[in-house]
Amino acid sequence: LILKKYSKIMDYGMLVKFARDSVRVYLKRGIYIDIPPDIPEHFKDKRGVFVTIKSYPSMRLRGCIGYPEPILPLIEATRDSAISAAISDPRFEPLSLEELDRVVFEVTVLTKPEQIEVRDPKEFPKHIKVGRNGLIVERGSFKGLLLPQVAKEFKWSEEDFLSETCMKAGLPPDAWLIPGTKVYRFQGEVFVEREPNGEVVEEEL
Numbered sequence: 001l002i003l004k005k006y007s008k009i010m011d012y013g014m015l016v017k018f019a020r021d022s023v024r025v026y027l028k029r030g031i032y033i034d035i036p037p038d039i040p041e042h043f044k045d046k047r048g049v050f051v052t053i054k055s056y057p058s059m060r061l062r063g064c065i066g067y068p069e070p071i072l073p074l075i076e077a078t079r080d081s082a083i084s085a086a087i088s089d090p091r092f093e094p095l096s097l098e099e100l101d102r103v104v105f106e107v108t109v110l111t112k113p114e115q116i117e118v119r120d121p122k123e124f125p126k127h128i129k130v131g132r133n134g135l136i137v138e139r140g141s142f143k144g145l146l147l148p149q150v151a152k153e154f155k156w157s158e159e160d161f162l163s164e165t166c167m168k169a170g171l172p173p174d175a176w177l178i179p180g181t182k183v184y185r186f187q188g189e190v191f192v193e194r195e196p197n198g199e200v201v202e203e204e205l
Contacts, residue, residue, distance in 0.1 A: 011040050012107065012191040013200035018075065019051050019082035020105045020197070026083045027097040039075055046070040048110035048186070050147055051081040053095065056104050056196050063089040068136060068145050068186075070112055078107060106192040106203075108147055110134070113184040121177045125158035128185060131205050135165040136184040137176060144169025148188050148205050 018036070025033040050066025063085035067077045082105070086095040095103070113136055116127045128135065134148040144165050151161040162183065163173035175181050190203040 009191070009200065009202055011042075012109070012189070012202070014039075015043065015075070015078055015109075016105050016107050016191050016193060016200045019078050019107055020100075020193075022079040022082045023086045023095065023105075024097070024100060027086070027095070027100065032079060032083070035075055035079075043075040044073045046072060047074040047077065048112065049074060049077045049081055050108045050110070050188075051078060051085045052106040052108065052147075053082075053085050053103050054106065056102055059104075061091075062103055063092050063095065064147075065089055066108070066110075068110065068113060070110075074109065101196050104193040104196055104198075106190060108149070108188040108190045111187045113186040116183045116185055121179060121181065124162055124176055124183050128158045128161060130156060130158055130161055132187060133185040134188055135161060136186070137162070137165045137169050137171065138182040138184070139169070139171055139175055139178070139180065142169045142171050144171070147190075148186075149190055149203060152205060 022033045025031060047070045048067050050064060053063040054060060055062050065084040065088065066081040116124060118124055118127065131152045132148060134146060136143065136145045146165045146168055156164060162176040166173050166175040176183060190205065191200055192203050193200055
């Protein structure tokens with residue numbers, strides 16, 4: 001079991017390093033890095049993924065973008081998400097090459113989102129586990145996503161988590177109680193650098 005966990009962290013440590021390298025090459029040369037030929041086979045599977053960049057050591061959010069749905073091979077989705085998180089997150093100025101060694105990279109690999117079916121919207125909290133599930137709320141053209149580690153970090157209740165995801169979607173906080181609002185849950189495995197360019201560890205949720 002220990003050997004299996006070590007092997008997984010080695011694998012995904014490579015993925016986190018690839019996210020950082022993707023951003024470094026793009027900031028230096030304006031091109032997308034080539035996919036390494038010797039990647040693990042499971043990195044070719046289509047998976048949802050988010051790349052989060054945080055300032056170090058404050059750990060303030062610096063960018064976060066990803067693919068909720070498994071529409072690209074994991075390795076490609078990670079590269080695209082990393083570059084987008086660095087330069088295209090509308091909440092932040094683009095990351096500079098000089099700043100790259102003052103941030104840490106975090107990669108969250110997602111399971112496929114599943115819609116939570118309930119007869120009464122008040123039942124949604126019973127089907128959500130803070131620390132395990134991430135959420136997507138969708139109503140009409142409004143859609144928002146929060147990763148599982150966010151609810152854990154802020155110590156939200158299930159109701160808080162639903163309300164915060166609604167607001168992320170641009171909806172009122174109680175929109176999850178309105179019939180017709182769709183709520184999806186997913187799980188994530190989180191791999192993060194301890195420090196810039198440092199050891200990668202799996203974050204326990």
